[in-house]
Amino acid sequence: MDFPLGKLPRPSKQRLFSYTLLHTFTSNLTNETRLAFRRSESSTLTGDAVFPGLTTLPNIELLDLGLDIGPNSNAPQFGKYWNKIKGT
Numbered sequence: 623m624d625f626p627l628g629k630l631p632r633p634s635k636q637r638l639f640s641y642t643l644l645h646t647f648t649s650n651l652t653n654e655t656r657l658a659f660r661r662s663e664s665s666t667l668t669g670d671a672v673f674p675g676l677t678t679l680p681n682i683e684l685l686d687l688g689l690d691i692g693p694n695s696n697a698p699q700f701g702k703y704w705n706k707i708k709g710t
Contacts, residue, residue, distance in 0.1 A: 635661075655710075656710045659708075
C-alpha cells in the first residue's frame with residue numbers, strides 16, 4: 623500500500639539589509655557606523671491527503687521509539703515573523 627503523504631514544502635522568506643558607513647576625519651580619527659535589518663517569515667503546511675476510509679490522516683506516535691508517523695502535529699501554522707534590527 624502506498625502511503626498518501628509525501629514531503630511537503632515549508633515556504634519561508636528571508637530579507638536582509640546591511641549598511642556600513644566609514645568616514646575618515648583625519649589620518650588618526652575615523653568613524654564607522656553599521657546598521658542591519660533582518661526579517662524572516664516561515665509557515666508550516668499540511669497536505670490535503672486522507673487515509674482510505676477515514677476523513678483525515680491519522681497521526682501515530684510511538685513515544686518509546688521517538689517515532690511520529692503522519693502529518694506534522696503542529697501544522698498548520700502561518701505567518702510566523704521574526705524582525706531583528708541591530709546598530710553599532
